[in-house]
Amino acid sequence: MAGKSRLTRLDAFSKTVEDARVRTTSGGIVTLASVLVVLFLVVGEIRDYRRTTVHAELVVDKSRGDQLPINLNITFPHVPCSLLTLDVMDVSGEQQVGITHGITLTRLSPHPDSAPLTAQQLDLHADEAPHLDPKYCGECYGAKPLNGKTCCNTCDDVREAYAHVGWAFGNGEGVEQCEREHYKEHLQSMREEGCNVAGHLKVNKVIGNFHLAPGKSFSTPQMHVHDLQQYFESPKEHTFTHTIHHLSFGPDLPVRSNSEANPLDATTHVAPERSYNFMYFVKVVSTSFLPLGVKPGEPGALETHQYSVTSHSRSLAGGSDKDHPDTLHARGGIPGVFFSYDISPMKVVNREVRERTFLGLLTGICAIIGGTLTVATVVDRGLYEGGMRIRKLHQG
Structure with missing residues (x-):
């Protein structure tokens, strides 16, 4: 009882007697x-x-030997797919010319309300004669056949041979293989069309560029050139007006991390003339997104890239393009859309925290x-x- 009395004196919550309470x-x-x-x-x-909130921190990017993924979806309403070429090159010396793997070219009708044309219509060799003599050996018309071949049996073989020696090819007039495959007629049938280019690329994670330009492309020890003859001689004045529906370098970040990760998405740029090019200078920054409780390298961590961009466009019509429409390389530059990308040495880590x-x-x-x-x-x-x-x- 004595112990109880001592604890009673320490009670900070004194109780009132029930009878003394007044309820109102x-x-x-x-x-x-x-x-x-x-x-x-x-x-x-x-x-x-x-x-949760996302805290961003800046660290040195220590990744080595990674590849840079590129996702693109671009529409050219005034250039047919038959004239578009996608090339990639970087400072390491690697070049990818005429890329088709992972890229889909969709022909667009000149009438906006019409459905896209089928991809099969893009095959220029659909009329290749199956009844040729098995010993048939097509002429290369002064050029040398490529890839270990001794003959040029298709129109494409002749075009490749011409490109290798740096000769303009034109629309195939006078070339037996192209006339047999109706190459000129195919080009004329697609003259009024547009083209949508969509797909995925993987490039070396170093400074480089990729571009969409007209004509067959090939490289010489001195420069990278395009055969612009078909582009400039076409009765239809093609232009590189374009809409970038989507351009990203890796998967998109969650909205709660960055709602404006792709500044070029849904942008349209108009080319006022045929000899016109667009340059986009892109600064790519490696980015990680770590959801709550996830550490770098663990499953659930998202590795991607953000970018900032500045753009420049200019006319190339300084007289050279109009005076020499049959040249392989416009003297003032190549019309088209060019993306030059640079890699930042820093990395942004977006960490989700409470x-x-x-x-x-x-x-x-x-x-x-x-x-x-x-x-x-x-x-x-x-x-x-x-x-x-x-x-x-x-x-x-």
Whole structure:
């Protein structure tokens, strides 16, 4: 009992006798209001605890030997697919010319309301004669056959041979293989069409560029050139007006991390003339997104790239293009759309974190309950004392 008496003296929560308590209607209303306020504030506190934010930090990019993925979807309403060539080259010396793997070229009707033309219609060799003599050996017309061949049996073989020695090819007039395959007629049938280029590339993660330009491309020890004869001699004045539906370097970041990751998406640029090119200078930054609780290198971590871009466009019509439309390389440059990309040495790490700890949540809830009850006690006491004084005044 003595121990009990000592602890009793330490009791900070003294109790009142039940008979000494006075319950009032105003007290019941204040109690209900206090409970509702506590519930509302506690729910808000829990939501605030569950909310995550993305903290970005900048680190040195130590990755080596990685490849850079490129996703593109671009429409050229005034250039047919037969004239478009996609090339990639970088400072390491690697070149990818006339890329078709992973890329889809969709022919677009000159009438906007019409459905896209089928991909099969793009085959220029559909009329290749199957009844040729098995010993048939086509002439290369002064050029040398490529890839270990001794003959040029198709129109494409002649074009490749011409490109290798740097000769303009034109529309195949006078070339027996091209006339047999109706190469000129195919080109004319597609003259009024547009083209959509979509797909995926993988390039070395070094400084480089990829471009979409007219004509067959090939490289010499001195330069990279395109056969522009068909482009400039076409009765239809093609231009490189284009719409970039999508351009990214890797998967898109979650919206909560960056809602404007691809600045070139849904942009349109108009070329006022045939001899016109567009240059996009892209700065690519490696980026990681780490969801809550995920560390770098673990499953769930997203590795991608963001980029910033500046653009420049200019006319190439300084006289050379119009005066020499049959040249392989326009003297003022090549019409088309060029993307020059540079790799940043830094890396952005977007880390998803909770701003509040569980201990902070408990502290907040206790503060809400204690503060609400304290305020409610003051309000209830005021209502009770006020009611008592009013009654005394009425009785007196």
